[in-house]
Amino acid sequence: MRVLVVGSGSREHAITWKLAQSPSNPTLFVAPGNAGTAQIAENVPIGAEDIDSLIEYAKSNGIDLTVVGPEMPLASGIVDRFNEAGFLVFGPTQRAARIESSKIFAKQIMASAGVPTAASQHFDTSADAINYIESAEPPYVIKADGLAAGKGVIMAPEPADAISAIQDMMDNKAFGSSGGTALVEEWMTGQEVSVFAFVDGEYVSPMVAACDYKRIGDEDTG
Known part of the structure; x- marks a missing residue:
């Protein structure tokens, strides 16, 4: 399996590190990655918010699964775009990501669901x-x-x-x-x-x- 991890922070390093331990022995790529991910995967010089280029990379490199770490591309709809392009992607849709991208929306959800909140x-x-x-x-x-x-x-x-x-x-x-x-x-x-x-x-x-x-x-x- 060929897996693309999107992001450049410690979160993405931790995700990549754990994926590298999988018994299925996936081939790992990280866009854009960092010094830590470079030790366990191939870094790809594409920004996490450059969704068009990430989709093109996934198409041309036979990516089987994409894992998205950062909030900003999730809020911008990267999961929706990858789904529309026919790719398997792990992460919330743009609509679901509003729970993270808007604190007011999150408060409204908690109020409607009866979840205690400040x-x-x-x-x-x-x-x-x-x-x-x-x-x-x-x-x-x-x-x-x-x-x-x-x-x-x-x-x-x-x-x-x-x-x-x-x-x-x-x-x-x-x-x-x-x-x-x-x-x-x-x-x-x-x-x-x-x-x-x-x-x-x-x-x-x-x-x-x-x-x-x-x-x-x-x-x-x-």
Whole structure:
């Protein structure tokens, strides 16, 4: 089997490393890959968001399975495009990926499904967000609605911190269009654990729980 892994981060290195251990002995390609993947697979100089070129590469190189790691190409519909081209691809469709690419959409899904989640309000203008902050009790969590490479969540212990975060996000466009809409969320304390599972519409196969370690300094700084 010839497998193409899309991405260039440590996530894609881990995926490739595990695939390399498969008893089926797949031939592995990573686009664009990194120094780590180069040791266990063939790196391909195609960007993870260059969907047209990735499809052409899959066609010309007999790729049997494509595994997509990064959020951005998933949000852009890479899985839909590969499916339309007749390829087997592992990853959520663009519609399903909205759970990750839009925090507001994820909140709506959780509310409709009865999944407990931190209370929040979302705003399209910085003025409305600041008015809400000034009327709400601290601390706060400020979140960009869209994808921000893991940087779009700001812990704000005091109103001034929250207002500064809103202004940076919405007025100064620190995260581009991803911060055009922002959430002001309840600050929750405790251990954060991520639990993943494979599902096929009928069966659920849970994976090992993981801890997403946050900022190194006190009060979530650093």
